Amino acid sequence: MEPPIRIAIAGHGNLGRGVEAALAKNPDMQLVGIYTRRPPAQLAPLHAGTAVHAMAALPEHADRIDVLILCGGSKEDLPEQGPALAALFNTVDSFDTHARIPEYFAAVDAPARANAKTALISAGWDPGMFSINRVIGEALLPDGATYTFWGKGLSQGHSDAIRRVPGVAGGVQYTLPVPEAVEQVRNGTRPTLDTRQKHTRECFVVLQAGADAEAVRRTIAGMPHYFADYDTTVNFISAEELRRDHGAMPHGGFVIRSGNTSAGNAQVIEYGLKLDSNPEFTASVLVAYARAVHRLQRAGQYGAKTVLDVPPGLLSPKSAEQLRAEQL
Amino acid sequence: MEPPIRIAIAGHGNLGRGVEAALAKNPDMQLVGIYTRRPPAQLAPLHAGTAVHAMAALPEHADRIDVLILCGGSKEDLPEQGPALAALFNTVDSFDTHARIPEYFAAVDAPARANAKTALISAGWDPGMFSINRVIGEALLPDGATYTFWGKGLSQGHSDAIRRVPGVAGGVQYTLPVPEAVEQVRNGTRPTLDTRQKHTRECFVVLQAGADAEAVRRTIAGMPHYFADYDTTVNFISAEELRRDHGAMPHGGFVIRSGNTSAGNAQVIEYGLKLDSNPEFTASVLVAYARAVHRLQRAGQYGAKTVLDVPPGLLSPKSAEQLRAEQL
Numbered sequence: 028m029e030p031p032i033r034i035a036i037a038g039h040g041n042l043g044r045g046v047e048a049a050l051a052k053n054p055d056m057q058l059v060g061i062y063t064r065r066p067p068a069q070l071a072p073l074h075a076g077t078a079v080h081a082m083a084a085l086p087e088h089a090d091r092i093d094v095l096i097l098c099g100g101s102k103e104d105l106p107e108q109g110p111a112l113a114a115l116f117n118t119v120d121s122f123d124t125h126a127r128i129p130e131y132f133a134a135v136d137a138p139a140r141a142n143a144k145t146a147l148i149s150a151g152w153d154p155g156m157f158s159i160n161r162v163i164g165e166a167l168l169p170d171g172a173t174y175t176f177w178g179k180g181l182s183q184g185h186s187d188a189i190r191r192v193p194g195v196a197g198g199v200q201y202t203l204p205v206p207e208a209v210e211q212v213r214n215g216t217r218p219t220l221d222t223r224q225k226h227t228r229e230c231f232v233v234l235q236a237g238a239d240a241e242a243v244r245r246t247i248a249g250m251p252h253y254f255a256d257y258d259t260t261v262n263f264i265s266a267e268e269l270r271r272d273h274g275a276m277p278h279g280g281f282v283i284r285s286g287n288t289s290a291g292n293a294q295v296i297e298y299g300l301k302l303d304s305n306p307e308f309t310a311s312v313l314v315a316y317a318r319a320v321h322r323l324q325r326a327g328q329y330g331a332k333t334v335l336d337v338p339p340g341l342l343s344p345k346s347a348e349q350l351r352a353e354q355l
Numbered sequence: 356m357e358p359p360i361r362i363a364i365a366g367h368g369n370l371g372r373g374v375e376a377a378l379a380k381n382p383d384m385q386l387v388g389i390y391t392r393r394p395p396a397q398l399a400p401l402h403a404g405t406a407v408h409a410m411a412a413l414p415e416h417a418d419r420i421d422v423l424i425l426c427g428g429s430k431e432d433l434p435e436q437g438p439a440l441a442a443l444f445n446t447v448d449s450f451d452t453h454a455r456i457p458e459y460f461a462a463v464d465a466p467a468r469a470n471a472k473t474a475l476i477s478a479g480w481d482p483g484m485f486s487i488n489r490v491i492g493e494a495l496l497p498d499g500a501t502y503t504f505w506g507k508g509l510s511q512g513h514s515d516a517i518r519r520v521p522g523v524a525g526g527v528q529y530t531l532p533v534p535e536a537v538e539q540v541r542n543g544t545r546p547t548l549d550t551r552q553k554h555t556r557e558c559f560v561v562l563q564a565g566a567d568a569e570a571v572r573r574t575i576a577g578m579p580h581y582f583a584d585y586d587t588t589v590n591f592i593s594a595e596e597l598r599r600d601h602g603a604m605p606h607g608g609f610v611i612r613s614g615n616t617s618a619g620n621a622q623v624i625e626y627g628l629k630l631d632s633n634p635e636f637t638a639s640v641l642v643a644y645a646r647a648v649h650r651l652q653r654a655g656q657y658g659a660k661t662v663l664d665v666p667p668g669l670l671s672p673k674s675a676e677q678l679r680a681e682q683l
Contacts, residue, residue: 129679129680132679156624161682162668162678163667166671166672169672288376288377288632288636291631294629294632295628296627297627298625298626298627300622301622301625303619303620303621304616308616311496311616315495334667335668335675338663339490340490343490343494344494347664351456351460351661355486355661
């Protein structure tokens, strides 16, 4: 038996808590500590015995940790933490600002290579599992079209945008795929779909006392980039209803590749996720890639990596031999 | 620009013809020849200009071919051809006798390693794409259950079994997933399903003149292994109807992983294929893996490989950099 892979968590928001939960389901890994910028005593780990340390203690703990899972946000935390920590640790993160991935990859790659570390960036489901399916789908059916649909799911960014509207006391936003569009794509017709035809947006909003509901509705529906290009529904609810009915973080979606292998033969590949908890699923992906990162680094494959660089078998605790016998 | 990858095809049945069609859609590859055990002049390639050679000419053509795609059957052809040809060529095949994969892997691995070649075995969709999804699903959701459903699709093995029944002049068999079982699994309930609860079998049979329909029906439905464990429907049709309505080779299915990341949160991953042509899709998978094999061999990764050993990015004609910028 190999000794367990020693994992640490940097950052203890929803994602960090999800990683704790996921590690409990993977007996070949061991959680050796949680690192936080808050005062460590304020943090309540899932298991009372888990060590909690200040983020600043990370460098001196480098020899206790095989893989560090970065659970910070893509906007403020990872652009700074990713490159700094990849010089000291093997890392896994969920950097998800698609447009800035090449830049982030380069920033992490140099320190990781210089220090013989392996840093897996942008794991999760999109980017992540969905990316794998976009790439494989296109490779298998080059004469085709790829469609990504999201939802039904809670969008954190759009919920934040709603909450910044004057007169709004609280609220959440769900992204929904348009069922007719999904049906067309599944049937292999390869439709051309604009933004409005693929998704709708549904908001549940709590008004501040005395706020003008119609004005709030117009402001939300007209927000450029976030809502203006979509059919948006705004529902007004009470603070109690918001708490009671909208506390979960479901999400999901589909990647569909529709193509032809010859004139008469259409082929459709569909990958779909139906998630009760977006952060817990994302965390489970990070944990499986932590296992792969540990193996890649031990095999001398240093530098930044993405999910597209990782053989599927490395995600499993089973040996290649066992996988061939049981699951191929 | 890299020169095109020089591909040859060994065997020109449905699968070999599918590889020809797939290569026509991949401009970074070039079909340099088809090798057959039939008299080469009898074979009609898709494009009139394609060179056709006797299988026996393969060894002397070794330096013209980057990757040889083996399109023979798993029962008679591949157990012999796979190990012999892996000593001379980089190869890709669709060996699909699940229980014998470890033995076949070992038989191909030794000659490939000894000759610095790379041999990718058991590509296709099951084994193949479905295997990848079984392995990743289990790695992401270790507390869960995996379900594979096949169909609606034409089963070659079961159609052959029908045709061997006395009194049968012709026939085909379709495998169908039981919709209620699929629904239960999609809803995350993790049901325990036996063979009969997962699939039904539907046969379309042309009787020989004077045959006893009821006796044929009983013989088919009672065939151990093939039909006895399933609810089987036998429909009698005319030779004309068989030709007109049952000439296509559709198939498909789903791999569903249903699991929990915590007590309250269920997560469901579904990968599905809806294929107008089973052999053309399988062929498209072989062609994408031929690209990966070429790259693996040039990187010094010799020996037998499976789809579980191949990073997804290697299947794409695009560079890792381009994939990160466009598809991650």
